[in-house]
Amino acid sequence: MPESSPWTYFFSATWLVLWVSLACIASVHAVLNKRVPTAAALWMVICFSLPVVGPWLYWAFGINRIERRAMQRVAERGRPEVLPDHVRDHVATDEEKHLIGPLVALRNVADEVTRLPLLAGNTLTALHNGENAYPEMLAAIAGAEHTVTLTSYIFDWDDVGRDFANALRDAAKRGVRVHVLLDGIGAVKAFSRMGRFLIDAGAEVSAFFPLRFPFGRLRLNLRNHRKILVVDGRIGFTGGMNISQRYVLTRTRRGESEDLHFKITGPVVAELQNTFVEDWFLATNHALSGDGYFPRLDRTGPALCRGIDSGPDHDFENIHWVMQGAFAAAQHTVRVVSPYFVPTQALLSAMSMSAMRGVQVTLMLPSFVDLPYMRWAANDYLRQILEHNINVYYRSPPFVHTKLIIVDDRWILLGSANLDRRSFRLNFEFNIEAYDPRLATDLARWLDGLMAKSERVTLERINARPPLKRFGDGCVKLLSPYL
Numbered sequence: 280m281p282e283s284s285p286w287t288y289f290f291s292a293t294w295l296v297l298w299v300s301l302a303c304i305a306s307v308h309a310v311l312n313k314r315v316p317t318a319a320a321l322w323m324v325i326c327f328s329l330p331v332v333g334p335w336l337y338w339a340f341g342i343n344r345i346e347r348r349a350m351q352r353v354a355e356r357g358r359p360e361v362l363p364d365h366v367r368d369h370v371a372t373d374e375e376k377h378l379i380g381p382l383v384a385l386r387n388v389a390d391e392v393t394r395l396p397l398l399a400g401n402t403l404t405a406l407h408n409g410e411n412a413y414p415e416m417l418a419a420i421a422g423a424e425h426t427v428t429l430t431s432y433i434f435d436w437d438d439v440g441r442d443f444a445n446a447l448r449d450a451a452k453r454g455v456r457v458h459v460l461l462d463g464i465g466a467v468k469a470f471s472r473m474g475r476f477l478i479d480a481g482a483e484v485s486a487f488f489p490l491r492f493p494f495g496r497l498r499l500n501l502r503n504h505r506k507i508l509v510v511d512g513r514i515g516f517t518g519g520m521n522i523s524q525r526y527v528l529t530r531t532r533r534g535e536s537e538d539l540h541f542k543i544t545g546p547v548v549a550e551l552q553n554t555f556v557e558d559w560f561l562a563t564n565h566a567l568s569g570d571g572y573f574p575r576l577d578r579t580g581p582a583l584c585r586g587i588d589s590g591p592d593h594d595f596e597n598i599h600w601v602m603q604g605a606f607a608a609a610q611h612t613v614r615v616v617s618p619y620f621v622p623t624q625a626l627l628s629a630m631s632m633s634a635m636r637g638v639q640v641t642l643m644l645p646s647f648v649d650l651p652y653m654r655w656a657a658n659d660y661l662r663q664i665l666e667h668n669i670n671v672y673y674r675s676p677p678f679v680h681t682k683l684i685i686v687d688d689r690w691i692l693l694g695s696a697n698l699d700r701r702s703f704r705l706n707f708e709f710n711i712e713a714y715d716p717r718l719a720t721d722l723a724r725w726l727d728g729l730m731a732k733s734e735r736v737t738l739e740r741i742n743a744r745p746p747l748k749r750f751g752d753g754c755v756k757l758l759s760p761y762l
Contacts, residue, residue: 294331297331298330298331298334301326301331301334301335302326302327302333302334304334305322305326305333305334305337305338306322306323306326306327309322309323309326310323321757321758322337325337361552361553361556361557361567361568361572361573362395362549362550362573363549363573365575366396366398366549366550366573366576367396369398369399369400369545369546369576369578370396370397370398370399371396371397371398371399371583372399375399375583376583378581378582378583378689378714378715378716379689379714380689381608381610381687382609382610382686382687382689382690382714383608384604384607384608385601385604385605385607385608385686385690387604388600388601388603388607388608389585389587389601389604389712392597392601393585393586393587393597393601394588395553395585395586395588396585397584397585398545398546398547398550398583398584398585399546399578399583400545400546400577400579400581401543401544401545401546401547401578401580401581401582401583401584401713402543402544402545402579402580402581402582403541403542403543403580403582403584403691403693403711403713403715403718404541404542405540405541405718405721405722406516406518406539406540406541406542407539408526408527408537408538408539409439409520409523409524409526409527409528409538410527410528410529411540412516412518412520412526412538412540412542413439413442413443413526413527415516415542416508417442417446419508419510419514420443420446420447420508420510421446421449421450422510423450423455423510423511424455424511425455425456425511425512425570425571426455426456426457426458426509426510426511426512426567426571426572427447427450427455427457427458427508427510427511428458428460428507428508428509428552428555428556428559428572429443429447429457429458429460429507429508429509430459430460430461430487430503430505430506430507430508430555430558431461431462431506431521431522432461432462432502432504432505432506432521432695433462433521433523434461434473434521434522434523435521435523435524435525436472437523437524438524438530439522439523439524439526439527440473440522440523440524443522444473444476444477447459447477447480447482448476448477448480448482449480450482451477451480451481451482452480452481456483456571457477457480457481457482457483458482458483458484458555458559458567459473459474459477459482459483459484459485460484460485460487460503460555460558460559460562461473461474461484461485461486461487462486462487462488462502462503462504464502483563485559485562485563486562487502487503487558487561487562487707488502488503488562502705502706502707503558503706503707504695504696504702504707504708505517505554505558505588505707505708505709506518506520506521506540506694506695506709507551507554507555507709509548509551509552509555511571511574512548512549512552512570512571512572512573512574512576513544513548513574513576514542514543514544514548515542515543515544515548515551515552516540516541516543517540517541517543517551517693517694517695517709517711518538518539518541518682518693518694518695519539519540519680519681519682519694520538520539520540520680523536526538526680528677534649534678535676535677535678536649536677536678536679536680537674537677537678537679538680538681539682539683539693541693541711543584543711544579544580545576545577545578545579545580545582545584546576546578547584547585547586547711548576549573549576550585550586550711551586551709551711552572552573553586554586554588554709556568557588558707581715581717582713582714582715582718583713583714583715584711584712584713584714584715585711585712586709586710587601587694587709587710587711587712588707588709589696589702589703589707589708589709589710590707590708591704591707596703596704598692598694598696598702598703598710599623599625599626599703599704601692601710602626602684602692602698603625603626603629605684605686605690605692606626606629606630606632606638606640607629607632607633609633609640609686609687610638610687611638611687611688612638612639612640612641612685612686612687612688613630613633613638613640613641613684613685613686613687614641614643614684614685614723614726614727615640615641615642615643615683615684615698616642616643616644616674616679616681616682616683616726617642617643617644617681617682617683617697617698618644618645618648618649618678618679618680618681618682618697619644619648619650619653619657619697619698619699620642620644620653620657620660620661620698620699621653621656621660621698621699621700621701621759622660622698622699622700623700623703626698627663627664630642630664630667630669631663631664631666631667634664634668635667639670640664640669641669641670641671641672641726641730642669642670642671642672643671643672643673643674643679643726643729643730643733644672644673644674644679645673645674645676645678645679646673646674646675646676646733646734647675647676647677647678648678649678652755653699655751655752655755655756656752656755656756656758656759658741658744658749658752659749659752659753659756660756661736661741662738662741665736665737665738665741666738670735671735671736672730672733672734672736673733673734673736674729674730674733675733675734682694682695682697683722683726685719685722685723685726686719687719688716688720688723689714689715689716689719690712690713690714690719691712691713691715691722692710692711692712692713693710693711693713694708694709694710694711695709695710696708696710699759700759
């Protein structure tokens with residue numbers, strides 16, 4: 280057996296020292312920055328069990344804050360002060376807050392954790408699936424006179440994507456200032472073609488945190504999951520729907536998704552625009568301002584609304600806190616629909632406590648999940664809430680992509696955030712809370728109709744899974760903070 284040369288020992292020792300040093304640095308960072316002890320412990324195991332690769336994985340995937348350069352930009356220049364003072368003329372008065380009713384505790388939570396005010400005088404219109412949402416959105420773009428701002432996680436280059444690209448191109452050609460912000464990963468397939476198509480017409484297009492190879496930390500976890508369209512600063516659209524033919528059920532043969540979007544008018548549109556402008560500033564270092572983006576808005580309806588933006592650039596997990604507040608404040612019913620269910624322990628406790636107080640809590644999930652591992656992770660969480668008599672239903676295909684919470688047929692939470700930890704801690708999300716009893720009642724009836732045709736999930740069914748299946752689900756659950 281040949282003897283190893285001194286260089287072999289030198290390189291082996293160097294490799295070992297490098298690995299241990301990087302693992303120590305990464306572990307210290309995890310202990311200091313991870314709020315969940317199990318997440319810090321998991322990363323420590325990964326760093327010390329995978330030579331060199333472990334610390335790199337933590338550097339690439341485990342740091343859930345915006346990279347230091349971006350944070351320094353925000354710290355030095357601050358967020359652009361774009362929400363005009365006249366918007367605060369519409370802050371809900373004590374007399375207008377009668378719509379809040381017994382949910383005062385929920386309003387107090389939202390007041391504490393959000394940056395945006397609760398505004399009166401709004402109208403929300405529910406748009407079911409692409410058949411209803413896309414014609415309204417395209418018509419608004421076609422009627423634009425000054426500005427169009429659009430952000431989307433996915434922008435597929437299919438028939439629907441091309442319809443939107445053509446509408447945005449036509450708007451830009453007639454002198455409308457068009458700004459399109461697409462996620463650097465979610466829309467990567469269509470970005471180059473759509474970007475060139477719109478830029479040639481005079482639109483501005485940017486990617487939010489695109490991948491950069493070969494150097495630099497891969498910001499795979501920092502995704503802009505928001506869906507916002509604002510036209511002339513007066514008409515807004517938001518919800519769970521991306522730009523894709525998959526949401527048009529009558530035109531999609533496979534991979535279709537059932538979803539809900541909302542058309543919004545009134546003062547809260549300025550808060551949608553404010554969130555877009557902040558994202559645009561973070562992506563391009565250019566602030567948008569002026570009456571074309573923030574005109575004076577009239578009151579159009581009875582709803583009290585507030586935008587709730589959340590992301591790794593905030594100190595608080597705003598949407599997560601508001602959801603917990605909703606379960607704590609509910610008096611009678613909570614209806615929830617979400618494509619994914621990978622909640623935090625705090626949210627699980629809030630749901631269970633609400634049910635133990637006598638509140639009827641109902642959760643609807645899709646029977647088919649486009650990401651199978653999300654269902655595997657959810658199974659054990661379902662067991663925990665079923666033990667506390669929470670009603671759970673599986674909705675038959677198509678895939679349910681809707682994100683909605685309704686409390687006491689009075690309060691609605693709508694937007695882009697799923698009931699998973701990625702939405703609470705890693706993604707840039709945007710939701711709206713609305714006190715609108717009429718719309719809440721209509722949506723509650725719609726959900727009840729869907730649940731009547733859905734499959735009831737029982738605790739016996741969840742517990743009857745084979746031991747090997749339960750073990751596999753438990754293993755996937757360990758990775759739930761990063762799914």
